[in-house]
Amino acid sequence: MSVSPPRPKGPPLNALRAFEAAARLGGFANAAEELCVTPGAISQHIRALEAWIGADLFERRSQGVRLTALGAEALPGFATAFDAMGAAVHAMRSAARHGTLHIAALPSVAQLWLSPRLPAVRAALPDLRISVSAIESPPNLARDLFDLSLFIRPPTGARGERVLARDMILPVCAPEIAAGLRSSDDLVGETLLHDALWPEDWAQWARARLPGISLPTNGPRYSLYAIALEEARHGAGVLMGHQSLVQSALDDGTLVAPFDLAVPTGKALVLEHPAFDPPRADLARVLALLGGQVTG
The missing domain is CATH 3.40.190.10 (Periplasmic binding protein-like II)
Structure with a gap:
């Protein structure tokens, strides 16, 4: 009777995925965001992988983590492997769910x-x-x-x-507010609307168009840009408009750009x-x- 010896077990796929993401993205928090888990889960997976291979893949420091020589050497192979697996999954899914x-x-x-x-x-x-x-x-x-x-x-x-x-930003507001703005300096006395995703918009625009002038930062803040846009339409204040997102409102006249002073964001x-x-x-x-x- 033949006897099948036990086969050595490889590391869990999730541990390998956690290592590759953390190594590629430069930290556990970034890997956790990409993989939709907690940084603690990433750390646990990597600890388990390090225990399996018997060596450290990351140096833990107070300011974060850094790849060891072994981790840096291993990363390219795992990145290529996961990219190839992603391509195979895409191809399989596309063939099965065409349309x-x-x-x-x-x-x-x-x-x-x-x-x-x-x-x-x-x-x-x-x-x-x-x-x-x-x-x-x-x-x-x-x-x-x-x-x-x-x-x-x-x-x-x-x-x-x-x-x-190109992403261009410029102040936009309801027509009735624009009627009271004679120059961009008048923004100092206006309510400025802020978007949570782009909190530096007003400062970036002011550096380019109003150097040396501090604009108020205590205006309302919105977690969704579309809400901020609706507020601007209804006269709540002046919004820093991303031109590709506000162009339709400018075209239909519900918003106006009181100053032709667009600034590129680099995006x-x-x-x-x-x-x-x-x-x-x-x-x-x-x-x-x-x-x-x-x-x-």
């Missing part, structure tokens, strides 16, 4: 830029089922199960990126798709449709 498109977008972009454009996309591709997830941070399209992402962020030059518009409205292979036909059509609607 479905999943888009990840910044909430403000989803509400103010993407949503008005989706009817035209659906009219052009009536058999395509489109889902939209509003999330705060851009997904890793090599790993996450999205077909497209749409965010205001710094462009990276990645192969799957398309820059739709852009970026449309991205996974850069594994040429996009499938329906995805390529959506890219063309959205890429052709860059005004505003």
Whole structure:
């Protein structure tokens, strides 16, 4: 009778995933955010992996963690492996669920830029089922199960990126408020509306357009840019407008830009798709449709 000896067990996949994410992103907190777990869970997974191999992968310091020589040597192989696994999962899912498109977008972009454009996309591709997830941070399209992402962020030059518009900011407000603003210096006496995602907008704009002048910082703050935009429409104060998000309101006259003083933020409205292979036909059509609607 043959006897099968016990086979050595490898480390858990979750531990390897935690190591790769923490090593690639430079810390446990960043890895936890990407993997939707707690930093404590990441730490526990990595401790278990270190116990399994019998060596440290990170140096723990009071100001954070740093890869050991062993961890740095191991990272490229694991990054390549997880990218390959992500590509395989994308391919399998795409083949099994052809006709479905999943888009990840910044909430403000989803509400103010993407949503008005989706009817035209659906009219052009009536058999395509489109889902939209509003999330705060851009997904890793090599790993996450999205077909497209749409965010205001710094462009990276990645192969799957398309820059739709430079991110330009400028003050916007209701027409009745604009009527009382003779120059940009008058903003010192106005209620300024602030968005939680872009808390430095007013300071960045003021450095470029009002050097040496301190603008008030005690105005209302909003966790959703779309709410801040509605407040500005109803006369609550002056909002720092991201031009691609406020252009439709400027076009219909519910908001006005009292000063022609736009400032580039160094970011852009970026449309991205996974850069594994040429996009499938329906995805390529959506890219063309959205890429052709860059005004505003």
